[in-house]
Amino acid sequence: MTARVETLPAERTGLTTSMARGFLGRCPHCGEGRIFGRFLKVRPDCETCGLALHSHRADDLPPYVVIFIVGHVVGYFILELETNYDVPLWFQLSFWPLVTLGSALALLQPVKGAVVGLQYALGMGGFATLPVGPSAAVSRPEELPRGPSDTRTPGLGPV
Numbered sequence: 001m002t003a004r005v006e007t008l009p010a011e012r013t014g015l016t017t018s019m020a021r022g023f024l025g026r027c028p029h030c031g032e033g034r035i036f037g038r039f040l041k042v043r044p045d046c047e048t049c050g051l052a053l054h055s056h057r058a059d060d061l062p063p064y065v066v067i068f069i070v071g072h073v074v075g076y077f078i079l080e081l082e083t084n085y086d087v088p089l090w091f092q093l094s095f096w097p098l099v100t101l102g103s104a105l106a107l108l109q110p111v112k113g114a115v116v117g118l119q120y121a122l123g124m125g126g127f128a129t130l131p132v133g134p135s136a137a138v139s140r141p142e143e144l145p146r147g148p149s150d151t152r153t154p155g156l157g158p159v
């Protein structure tokens with residue numbers, strides 16, 4: 001491994017930074033590795049720091065957020081154009097569906113990355129443990145307090 005792995009932060013990255021890194025398609029922990037292998041497909045783990053990304057649970061939140069954003073922005077401009085300008089109907093019917101589709105497709109992956117960053121920052125799902133670099137291999141990984149969904153038996157951790 002490289003020396004960069006040994007200098008990984010042992011603490012979880014903050015919420016804003018994690019979401020910004022995810023929005024840009026970067027690993028929320030190290031900010032170096034890429035989250036996505038191809039369009040909307042999250043990599044199993046970070047190629048740089050080894051953070052396990054496969055257990056994220058973004059589910060339907062990214063499309064919901066994208067619909068919320070695009071619907072409000074496009075809806076506003078449709079109403080603005082319709083009330084203040086004399087725009088032909090054929091233009092409205094051909095332009096806005098393309099803008100809606102294009103902006104939704106453009107926003108979907110960054111928003112999904114931000115949701116993965118959000119889950120990482122809050123320690124949700126499979127992000128309860130942080131990656132362990134080679135220098136910290138003898139110590140146990142950092143853990144967040146156990147939540148109600150944690151089914152591990154107390155006191156029977158690795159020895």
Ligand SMILES: [Zn+2]
Pocket residue numbers: 027028029030031032033046047048049050051
């Ligand atoms: Zn990483």
